[in-house]
Amino acid sequence: MLPSLLLLAAAPLAAAHTGCGGHEIARRNPGGPVIHRRQVDNTNVDPVAECAPYTYAPVNTIKAQFPAIWQAATLVQGDSEAAALFATINATVNQRLPNDLPRGTANGNMAGVNYDNADPDCWWTWKQCTTPAASTGILPDITTMPEPETWGFGFDDGPNCSHNALYNFLAENNQKATMFFIGSNVMDWPVQAIRAKDDGHQICVHTWSHQYMTSFSNEQAFAELYYTRKAIKDVIGVTPKCWRPPFGDTDNRIRLIASLLNMTTVVWSDDTDDWKVGIGNVTAQDVDNNYLKVINAQKAGAYATHGPVVLNHEINNYTMGELIKQYPAIKAAFKYIVPIATGLNISNPYEETNITFPTFAQYTGVGNTTTSSSASAGASASGSASAVSGSASASSSSSAVAKKNASGALAVSSVSAASLFLGLTAALLL
Numbered sequence: 001m002l003p004s005l006l007l008l009a010a011a012p013l014a015a016a017h018t019g020c021g022g023h024e025i026a027r028r029n030p031g032g033p034v035i036h037r038r039q040v041d042n043t044n045v046d047p048v049a050e051c052a053p054y055t056y057a058p059v060n061t062i063k064a065q066f067p068a069i070w071q072a073a074t075l076v077q078g079d080s081e082a083a084a085l086f087a088t089i090n091a092t093v094n095q096r097l098p099n100d101l102p103r104g105t106a107n108g109n110m111a112g113v114n115y116d117n118a119d120p121d122c123w124w125t126w127k128q129c130t131t132p133a134a135s136t137g138i139l140p141d142i143t144t145m146p147e148p149e150t151w152g153f154g155f156d157d158g159p160n161c162s163h164n165a166l167y168n169f170l171a172e173n174n175q176k177a178t179m180f181f182i183g184s185n186v187m188d189w190p191v192q193a194i195r196a197k198d199d200g201h202q203i204c205v206h207t208w209s210h211q212y213m214t215s216f217s218n219e220q221a222f223a224e225l226y227y228t229r230k231a232i233k234d235v236i237g238v239t240p241k242c243w244r245p246p247f248g249d250t251d252n253r254i255r256l257i258a259s260l261l262n263m264t265t266v267v268w269s270d271d272t273d274d275w276k277v278g279i280g281n282v283t284a285q286d287v288d289n290n291y292l293k294v295i296n297a298q299k300a301g302a303y304a305t306h307g308p309v310v311l312n313h314e315i316n317n318y319t320m321g322e323l324i325k326q327y328p329a330i331k332a333a334f335k336y337i338v339p340i341a342t343g344l345n346i347s348n349p350y351e352e353t354n355i356t357f358p359t360f361a362q363y364t365g366v367g368n369t370t371t372s373s374s375a376s377a378g379a380s381a382s383g384s385a386s387a388v389s390g391s392a393s394a395s396s397s398s399s400a401v402a403k404k405n406a407s408g409a410l411a412v413s414s415v416s417a418a419s420l421f422l423g424l425t426a427a428l429l430l
């Protein structure tokens, strides 16, 4: 029998940390030229050139308003606005969850942590809990898409300085995604961050320093979310209403702090483990198999009533190239590949209500009978295919046409995918 209080051992718990590794993230080497506005060529897909140091003048102007990058965030001295908001949130958290306290260390060492086996705080890292008890009044995490046969699409840990090949590929396929950005990365690579919005991707918060959120005090957890959100607002111009915990590590206390900042917690249903290649015994073949597992589940009918939210990363050239490699198979198997907001039918993913996203129906073209004959619009072709296959009343023959159209569109995109992937592979070998 297990005692009600378990002593967590570091080793078995580490196996549950199926998130992403912050230590892998390329960090800026300051000292390059100062640029005052966008001066980076998006067509440049040479990772070395993309990651050349630069200093972005607008970030220099505001950086004193933020915590030190890549350090656990705390309230910035003199930031009365943040302090006042934190005071309100802290009082609520202490009143509603007085027994949900920090545990473990910021780098995920849980040795010596005592935790009730009944999982009172719905701690993801303990047993992957995503549904707080109803009595808490805290909403469940987003783990799946409510739409059938729909892949919830997003990338963690960006912006990566060398993401142009991936972002170009997504643009060529008219494919939007949800980008879970790390605040320190936004400050490090602001021009790359801005591109995500320019390209129409949804942007969510992935904390300031990418560490274990449940290890943090209320103030630190608040600051990790608050200053990342502020960085995204100040650099990119939007205020996200969603976040994803690094390593999945959240609990009711952290969820409540996020919700009081009007941010929904998004985790995932399936993990590609792409970030783990080269760490431990995880191989590229394992990652291929993880993608294949989700694709085969779809082919077997597992997603007749909902869709997966799949975890993959913008963390390095391998993970980005892997997605490019897998994309045609995903596209062929699933009816739709959508950003998280779109899958949830959220038209206003930001606090700025003048920025709207398409609904699921608008994005997928359901009900849209317009067809495209543009030779350059592979993505448009797949969009019209979706329109046909997505129709509830579509006949079997029109579905077949849709598949054919989708294949045709993929044939166009797979050429560039192959060349881009080869480019990335070559870069990795350098």
Ligand SMILES: [Zn+2]
Residues within 6 Å of the ligand: 019, 020, 021, 156, 157, 206, 210, 246, 247
């Ligand atoms: Zn991450």
